[in-house]
Amino acid sequence: MLTAIYPGSFDPVTLGHWDLIQRAEKLVGHLVVAVLHNPTKRPAFSVAERVDFLRELVQPYPNVEVTSFHGLLVDFARERNAQCIIRGVRAFSDFEYEFQMALMNRKLHSDLETLFLMPKEEFSVLSSRMVREVGSMGGDISGFVPAHLCERIAARLKDSGAYV
Secondary structure (H helix, E strand, C coil): CCCCEEEEEECCCCHHHHHHHHHHHHCEEEEEEEEECCCCCCCCHHHHHEEEHHHHHHCCCCCEEEEEEECCHHHHHHHCCCCEEEEECCCHHHHHHHHHHHHHHHHHHHCEEEEEEEEEECCCCCHHHHHHHHHCCCCCCCCCCCCCCHHHHHHHHHCCCCCC
């Protein structure tokens, strides 16, 4: 059974993330959606909140697990006996960065493969950063985040004014 990890900050989870989760879970036996705890960033949502949002989304998918991690992704992959990393690529600029990360991960863990997935076309320009910016200014984010999470995400972003 192939175990894959889909890592990210998911701050907040977008329809692009959700699209990739739904597509990736069909390709692997077990998908671990892993929220990165990055102490160098100031997220709009806590790690626990992001994990909770994602767990709500994946509840109907028994082969998808949501957790968090810190440190190197390759170390987390070893702990979880994962064979594959799932990464989303929206544009060529994403690919260049992701390609460099995949090569570094391969140097650190030679048996770990990276699978690049492109989101649906309508999500190709969507990013958490853009959602944070629009939401913090009171804009409508309903077309960018999962419908049942929209009110909670929008309220937090508007209250925080944080879009960095």
